[in-house]
Every structure is written in structure tokens, then in C-alpha cells.
Amino acid sequence: MSDLISIKGGRDGLRLRLDDAVDWQVLREALSQQLAQKSGFFVGARLMLEIGDRTLSDVQMATLLEIMQQHGVQVESVGATARESRDAARASGLTARPLPRYPEPAVPTAANEHDGMLVTRTLRSGQVLRHHGNITLIGDMNPGAELIAGGSVVVWGRLRGLVHAGALGNAEAVVCALELRPTQLRIAEQITRAPDGAGRNGPETARIEGGQIVVEPWEGSKRG
Amino acid sequence: MARIITITSGKGGVGKTTTTANLGTALAMQGAKVAVIDADIGLRNLDVVMGLENRIVYDLVDVVEGRARLRQALIKDKRLPELCLMPAAQTRDKDAVSPAQMIDLTNQLRQEFDYVLIDSPAGIEGGFRNAIAGADEVVIVTTPEVSAVRDADRIVGLVEAAEKGPPSLIVNRIKPRLVNRGEMLSVDDVLELLAIQLIGIVPDDETIVTSTNRGEAVVYDQSSLAGRAFLNIARRITGENVPFMAITDQQSMFERLFGMFGRRRS
Numbered sequence: 001m002s003d004l005i006s007i008k009g010g011r012d013g014l015r016l017r018l019d020d021a022v023d024w025q026v027l028r029e030a031l032s033q034q035l036a037q038k039s040g041f042f043v044g045a046r047l048m049l050e051i052g053d054r055t056l057s058d059v060q061m062a063t064l065l066e067i068m069q070q071h072g073v074q075v076e077s078v079g080a081t082a083r084e085s086r087d088a089a090r091a092s093g094l095t096a097r098p099l100p101r102y103p104e105p106a107v108p109t110a111a112n113e114h115d116g117m118l119v120t121r122t123l124r125s126g127q128v129l130r131h132h133g134n135i136t137l138i139g140d141m142n143p144g145a146e147l148i149a150g151g152s153v154v155v156w157g158r159l160r161g162l163v164h165a166g167a168l169g170n171a172e173a174v175v176c177a178l179e180l181r182p183t184q185l186r187i188a189e190q191i192t193r194a195p196d197g198a199g200r201n202g203p204e205t206a207r208i209e210g211g212q213i214v215v216e217p218w219e220g221s222k223r224g
Numbered sequence: 225m226a227r228i229i230t231i232t233s234g235k236g237g238v239g240k241t242t243t244t245a246n247l248g249t250a251l252a253m254q255g256a257k258v259a260v261i262d263a264d265i266g267l268r269n270l271d272v273v274m275g276l277e278n279r280i281v282y283d284l285v286d287v288v289e290g291r292a293r294l295r296q297a298l299i300k301d302k303r304l305p306e307l308c309l310m311p312a313a314q315t316r317d318k319d320a321v322s323p324a325q326m327i328d329l330t331n332q333l334r335q336e337f338d339y340v341l342i343d344s345p346a347g348i349e350g351g352f353r354n355a356i357a358g359a360d361e362v363v364i365v366t367t368p369e370v371s372a373v374r375d376a377d378r379i380v381g382l383v384e385a386a387e388k389g390p391p392s393l394i395v396n397r398i399k400p401r402l403v404n405r406g407e408m409l410s411v412d413d414v415l416e417l418l419a420i421q422l423i424g425i426v427p428d429d430e431t432i433v434t435s436t437n438r439g440e441a442v443v444y445d446q447s448s449l450a451g452r453a454f455l456n457i458a459r460r461i462t463g464e465n466v467p468f469m470a471i472t473d474q475q476s477m478f479e480r481l482f483g484m485f486g487r488r489r490s
Contacts, residue, residue: 122419124377124378124380124381125374125375125377125378125381126378126381126382127381140419142377142417143374143377144374144377144378
């Protein structure tokens with residue numbers, strides 16, 4: 001992932017942080033490119049945009065939002081240290097909040113794919129979990145729900161909706177579930193759907209092997 | 225202390241209005257003071273199903289906008305003096321009322337009734353949000369069809385997000401013969417997905433059509449299976465422990481017997 005743009009998923013949603021030092025033109029191009037490349041992760045997302053110390057005019061803010069919209073991303077709020085940027089965000093009809101002028105001292109620990117999110121509940125139709133790292137769901141996932149992870153997905157329960165692991169391009173990501181019956185399963189760029197009719201029972205793992213998604217029953221002893 | 229219960233489903237045409245009318249009637253038959261509210265503004269039906277259409281003078285929007293007092297808009301049922309209907313406006317739409325106004329309205333009704341049942345419109349938009357705004361509890365109606373169950377699942381998520389607590393479930397229009405042949409989702413299939421408390425199973429029953437068209441609740445009809453099912457649900461709502469009816473009819477019992485002989489011979 002480009003250093004200029006970092007993605008972070010939390011319980012309160014996704015955060016997209018834009019570098020605040022690089023030239024505006026460069027940033028704009030980097031953003032377009034990132035969104036296009038990782039479209040599987042971003043389409044339909046609602047996120048918080050953090051532009052740091054950069055001062056954006058109304059026009060620049062509008063351009064930014066337009067780029068996001070073109071890629072199916074909805075910006076919910078903008079965080080900025082500069083008052084001008086916050087005013088520009090409000091002019092575009094967004095909520096704006098101030099960021100601390102010196103953000104977390106240990107900056108910028110780039111969000112990494114080994115981060116994880118643990119959720120314990122039933123994920124129902126229309127509900128989406130999106131995280132830049134791994135997602136673990138303890139509970140059932142029903143048809144019509146979506147799980148989108150930059151890393152791997154583990155469902156301790158029945159997986160029955162749409163799942164996308166490695167949505168930021170990681171082809172090493174895996175999906176495993178006690179009962180793997182997704183309506184559609186994606187890993188990185190690969191897409192597959194469950195075969196019609198009853199599937200196998202018992203835990204299974206899906207991974208990419210030889211450029212294809214392969215689903216195998218979980219056999220603990222075979223794997224080190 | 226009054227209980228405000230919203231009846232909703234997500235998908236249209238699964239029997240919300242019939243359920244509201246019959247549960248309201250059944251609760252009133254047990255002596256409770258009941259108000260049923262039609263929250264489906266612009267597509268009002270509850271008055272028709274209860275046979276009260278020709279008595280409407282004021283409606284819910286008139287009350288909310290201050291043109292009528294609460295008492296003026298409440299229509300007494302034909303048979304049961306304990307049962308009242310608050311009709312929806314037909315010439316307005318869902319935006320005529322806000323969730324805050326619904327909360328206010330239900331709080332006023334709370335003073336005078338034991339149960340307030342709210343008939344929600346289909347969908348997940350403003351009308352649905354209005355209908356659950358004032359609710360203490362939510363009952364979800366579904367039919368044993370994949371699409372209806374999918375929508376019910378979505379509604380469960382929204383009800384939980386609105387912090388109304390886990391909703392309870394009525395499975396409507398079960399066709400015993402199809403279930404026995406494995407051609408229809410069973411109640412267990414529905415429960416396995418939705419994982420919420422079941423409070424009623426209503427068999428598919430032609431008497432519903434005739435009684436609805438006549439504007440009479442089916443719970444008056446002792447011979448109707450659906451009528452008995454609704455009575456049972458009302459008793460469960462009041463806290464009684466009523467066993468669930470067996471989902472078989474006599475015809476299907478015979479069929480299963482013959483089916484068994486048939487299989488043995490082959």
C-alpha cells in the first residue's frame with residue numbers, strides 16, 4: 001500500500017488517512033489509483049477521511065469527494081487540523097471534526113494486515129463488517145450479510161453471506177468457517193460461488209492455490 | 225402498565241395487518257383494553273380489515289398535527305368496547321409523521337390502554353422507523369418463504385440496532401402438506417436462521433380470506449385453525465404458557481399414511 005494513504009478499520013468504521021505533506025497533485029493521483037486498485041475493499045464503504053494538517057479549499061475538497069464517489073465510497077466525516085479544511089468540508093455538507101495538531105506521537109504506524117477485529121454476534125442480512133486486517137466472527141453470518149477483510153476471515157459459526165478476504169490484494173488470505181456456505185466467496189481478485197445443492201458438513205478452509213480458490217475440509221492433523 | 229407492541233415484517237403481504245387485527249381482537253376478548261394503530265400512512269388497511277372504514281372521521285395525522293384530540297380519532301370496535309382503532313391518514317404519506325411524534329402519541333395512549341399494537345408498513349424506511357419509535361417490544365411476522373425470511377433477518381438487525389431488545393417471531397401461513405413433503409421451509413428452518421423467540425405458528429387457512437373481506441376478525445370463528453392460532457398467540461403475549469399447535473391437518477395425516485404404504489410396496 002502506498003505510504004501516502006493508509007486505511008484503518010475500527011469498531012466505529014473505516015478511517016482513510018491522507019498524507020498531509022506531499023504535493024496535492026501527487027496525493028490526488030495516488031488516491032485515485034489506490035481506490036481503483038482496491039475497489040473490492042472500498043465499494044459501498046462509508047468512511048471517515050483524515051486529511052491531517054493540509055489546508056484544502058472548497059474546490060479541492062469537492063474534487064476529493066468526487067474521486068471518492070466515483071469509486072463508490074461515501075465519506076461520512078472529515079477530520080482536519082486546519083480550520084479552512086473543516087469549513088470546506090462543511091461547505092460540502094459533511095460533518096467535520098478537529099484533529100489534534102500533533103497526532104498520536106507514535107505516528108504513523110501504518111495499519112497492518114495482522115491487526116484483527118473480533119466480533120461476537122449474529123451478522124444479519126444487510127449488515128457489513130469491514131476491516132483492514134483479519135476478521136474473526138463468533139456467531140452465524142446470515143445470507144445478505146457481508147464480511148470484507150484486508151486479511152483472513154474466520155467464522156466460528158455458519159458462514160452464509162458474501163465474504164471477501166484479502167480485499168486489499170493479499171492472495172495469501174484464507175477464509176475458514178465451521179460451516180462454509182457462502183453465497184459468494186472472494187479472495188483477493190478471485191471470485192467463486194458455492195456449488196448448487198447441499199455442501200459438505202463440517203469446518204472447511206478456502207484459499208488460493210494455483211490461481212484458483214480451493215475449498216478443503218479442515219483436517220487439523222495434516223497442518224503443522 | 226401498558227405495553228406498546230409493534231408488528232412488522234420487512235416484506236409486504238405476509239400478514240402484518242391481519243395479525244394486528246386478530247391479536248388486538250383476541251387480547252380485547254380476554255378483557256384487556258387495547259388500541260390498534262395503523263402506522264401505514266397513505267396505504268391504510270387496518271380499518272378495512274376490521275370493518276371500521278365507514279366510521280373514520282379523524283386519523284393519526286390529524287391527532288399529530290393538532291386538528292383532533294386523541295379521543296376523537298379513536299374508533300370503537302363494532303363488537304368489543306375494550307378495542308379501539310387509530311386509523312392512518314389515506315391522503316398523506318409517511319413523511320407526515322416523525323418518530324418523535326409517534327413516541328409522544330404512544331405515551332399518551334399508554335395512560336388509557338393495557339396494550340397498544342402498532343401495524344407497521346412494509347419496508348425499512350421512514351414508515352418502519354416511525355412504527356418502531358414508540359415500541360417497547362417488536363413482533364416480526366414472516367411466511368416460510370426464503371425472501372420473506374431474508375427480509376425478516378434484516379429487520380431483526382435493525383430492531384436490535386434501535387435497541388428495542390430481541391424481537392419475537394410469528395411464522396404465518398404454514399402449509400402443513402408442503403412442509404410434510406419437504407417442499408416448504410419448516411418452522412425449524414426459519415428459527416435456525418433468525419434465532420429469535422417464537423411466539424406463534426399460524427397455519428394457512430382460507431377462512432382468513434373470507435373473514436378479512438367481511439371485515440371480521442377470524443378469532444371469532446372457533447372452527448378456524450388460524451383463529452385458534454391467533455388466540456394462542458394473544459395468550460402467550462399475556463404471559464400464559466400455551467403449547468404450540470401440531471402443524472398437521474387430518475388430510476395430510478392420511479396422505480402420509482398412504483405415502484408410507486406406497487413406499488413399502490415399491
